[in-house]
Amino acid sequence: GDSVTQMEGPVTLSEEAFLTINCTYTATGYPSLFWYVQYPGEGLQLLLKATKADDKGSNKGFEATYRKETTSFHLEKGSVQVSDSAVYFCALRGYTGNQFYFGTGTSLTVIP
């Protein structure tokens, strides 16, 4: 079945460091891919999405490219800020459009 595998955390970075959080997926057909962010004490918020191969989703300085050849959707940011400290979830919407599958989340802490 469809699934998402996400790199385990926690990840601790200094401010202005480069961030990569790896995400790979298994799916039939052509799923849509998402990154969600959960700030402390809040619900999950959509960060970015990509709906077909080679699409690049971007928002708030974060980017992720839908790579069908490597079945990956890695999240990147060139220069993290303290305010980026949160838990990041990779997610997949299956080809039938009915089901969403989430990774286990990666906790990011950015220190000044």
Added chain:
Amino acid sequence: GAGVSQSPRYKVTKRGQDVALRCDPISGHVSLYWYRQALGQGPEFLTYFNYEAQQDKSGLPNDRFSAERPEGSISTLTIQRTEQRDSAMYRCASSPGRGLVSPLHFGNGTRLTVT
């Protein structure tokens, strides 16, 4: 506009009691999903609705769990005879439709603690 609203925000109940968790989706959203999230884990699918029809309930752990959305808007997740292992964050999400590009919009969740 208003987002997905869940109530109560926190619920503490004794083992064996029934609880009802409410979700008010974004107005006009066709699909409504229930997830359960344990600490340090990603959301785990429970069930989902299109309009008032429950399309998939394969994620409900057992027959103590049920959900309804009688008028295609507000939904209630009911847990009967609660057990300590039911303690978790329960999250509701809604989506505009069945299109592949539609993301989920989450509420802030209900933290359930069974003592």
